[in-house]
Amino acid sequence: xxxxxxxxxxxxxxxxxxxxxxxxxxxxxxxxxxxxxxxxxxxxxxxxxxxxxxxxxxxxxxxxxxxxxxxxxxxxxxxxxxxxxxxxxxxxxxxxxxxxxxxxxxxxxxxxxxxxxxxxxxxxxxxxxxxxxxxxxxxxxxxxxxxxxxxxxxxxxxxxxxxxxxxxxxxxxxxxxxxxxxxxxxxxx
Amino acid sequence: xxxxxxxxxxxxxxxxxxxxxxxxxxxxxxxxxxxxxxxxxxxxxxxxxxxxxxxxxxxxxxxxxxxxxxxxxxxxxxxxxxxxxxxxxxxxxxxxxxxxxxxxxxxxxxxxxxxxxxxxxxxxxxxxxxxxxxxxxxxxxxxxxxxxxxxxxxxxxxxxxxxxxxxxxxxxxxxxxxxxxxxxxxxxxxxxxxxxxxxxxxxxxxxxxxxxxxxx
Numbered sequence: 001x002x003x004x005x006x007x008x009x010x011x012x013x014x015x016x017x018x019x020x021x022x023x024x025x026x027x028x029x030x031x032x033x034x035x036x037x038x039x040x041x042x043x044x045x046x047x048x049x050x051x052x053x054x055x056x057x058x059x060x061x062x063x064x065x066x067x068x069x070x071x072x073x074x075x076x077x078x079x080x081x082x083x084x085x086x087x088x089x090x091x092x093x094x095x096x097x098x099x100x101x102x103x104x105x106x107x108x109x110x111x112x113x114x115x116x117x118x119x120x121x122x123x124x125x126x127x128x129x130x131x132x133x134x135x136x137x138x139x140x141x142x143x144x145x146x147x148x149x150x151x152x153x154x155x156x157x158x159x160x161x162x163x164x165x166x167x168x169x170x171x172x173x174x175x176x177x178x179x180x181x182x183x184x185x186x187x188x189x
Numbered sequence: 190x191x192x193x194x195x196x197x198x199x200x201x202x203x204x205x206x207x208x209x210x211x212x213x214x215x216x217x218x219x220x221x222x223x224x225x226x227x228x229x230x231x232x233x234x235x236x237x238x239x240x241x242x243x244x245x246x247x248x249x250x251x252x253x254x255x256x257x258x259x260x261x262x263x264x265x266x267x268x269x270x271x272x273x274x275x276x277x278x279x280x281x282x283x284x285x286x287x288x289x290x291x292x293x294x295x296x297x298x299x300x301x302x303x304x305x306x307x308x309x310x311x312x313x314x315x316x317x318x319x320x321x322x323x324x325x326x327x328x329x330x331x332x333x334x335x336x337x338x339x340x341x342x343x344x345x346x347x348x349x350x351x352x353x354x355x356x357x358x359x360x361x362x363x364x365x366x367x368x369x370x371x372x373x374x375x376x377x378x379x380x381x382x383x384x385x386x387x388x389x390x391x392x393x394x395x396x397x398x399x400x401x402x403x404x405x
Contacts, residue, residue, distance in 0.1 A: 022205030031196040061195050066405065068199045070345040072206040073272045086273030090347040127190045148198045169204060
C-alpha cells in the first residue's frame with residue numbers, strides 16, 4: 001500500500017514536471033490519471049451527502065480546469081500528492097458550501113487517500129461546454145475556440161483574431177478561469 | 190460534457206509555465222502597494238517637520254524596523270499560503286513575533302520610567318496622536334491590501350481566512366511604513382501599542398474579506 005502510494009507519487013510527479021515544461025503528452029496522461037483518482041474520490045464523498053455520479057463528474061471537471069489554471073502553484077521541489085489533495089479537498093468543501101450541504105463528519109484524511117482508489121467508469125457531466133462558453137467574454141471564447149478546441153497554434157490564432165500572441169495566451173488563460181467560475185455558479189441554488 | 194474531451198481541450202497547445210511566477214507577482218503587488226501607500230502619504234498629510242534631524246531619524250529607524258519586520262515575516266508566509274499543500278506546515282504565528290518584541294520593549298520602557306511619564310509615553314506627541322496613527326495606518330494600507338489580494342488571486346489559497354489575515358497584516362506593515370515618515374510620536378510604548386493595533390486591525394479586516402474575495 002505504502003509502496004503503491006510511493007510509486008504513484010513518483011509517476012504523477014514526473015508527469016506534472018514534464019507538463020509544466022510544456023510536454024503536452026505527459027500532461028494529457030497526468031490529467032487522465034488524475035481523473036481516475038478524483039472520480040473515485042468525489043463519488044465516494046458525494047455519495048455520503050446523497051449526491052450522484054453526475055455531480056461528482058461536474059466537480060471533477062471543475063477541478064481539472066482549476067488544476068490547469070493553477071498549475072503554476074505547484075512547486076516542483078515539493079511532493080505532488082499533497083498539492084493535488086489540497087486542491088481536491090478545497091473544491092469539495094467549496095462544493096459543500098455552495099450546495100448548502102453539510103458533512104459534519106468529514107474526516108481528516110491523509111493525502112494518500114486521494115490516490116488509494118481509482119475508478120474508470122465515466123459518465124457525462126451535466127455541464128454543457130457550449131452553454132458555458134457563451135457566458136464568458138467573446139475575446140476569451142474565440143481564443144479558446146481557436147487554440148484549445150481547434151488546435152490552431154497561438155501565432156495562427158493571433159493572426160486570425162488580430163491580437164498579439166501574448167494577448168491570445170492571456171485571453172485563453174482568463175477564459176479558462178472564467179469557465180471554472182461559471183461551472184461553480186451553475187450549481188449555486 | 191465528456192471529461193475526455195475536456196482533457197483534450199486542456200492539453201492542446203499546452204504552454205510551459207515559469208516556476209517563479211507566484212513570487213514575482215507577489216513582489217510586484219508589494220512594490221506597487223507600498224509605492225502607492227507612500228504616494229498617498231505625500232499627497233495627504235505629508236512628511237513630518239524635522240524628519241532628518243538625528244534623534245528623529247533614530248526613532249524613525251526603530252519604527253521602520255517594526256513595520257518592515259512585519260512585512261518581512263509575513264510575505265514568505267503568504268507565498269506558502271498561495272500554494273496548496275504547503276499551508277499545513279506553515280508556522281503562521283511567526284507573523285506576530287515582531288508585535289511581541291515591540292510589546293516587550295514597550296514594557297521595559299515603562300519600567301525604566303517614572304509614573305508621571307507614562308501618560309505622555311502612551312499618548313505620544315499629543316492627545317490626538319493615537320487616533321491619527323490608527324486612522325492613517327489603516328487608510329494607507331487600503332491600496333496595499335488591494336494589491337496583495339490581486340497578487341494572491343494568482344495563487345491557489347486553500348485557507349482563505351488565514352490568508353486574508355496575513356495579507357492584511359502585511360498590508361498594515363506597508364501602510365505603517367508609509368506612516369513612519371509623518372509620525373510625530375517618539376516613544377516605544379506608542380509604537381508598540383498603536384502601530385501594533387493598527388496593523389493587527391488590518392489583519393482583522395483581511396480576515397473578514399478574504400473568504401469572499403480570494404475564492405477560486
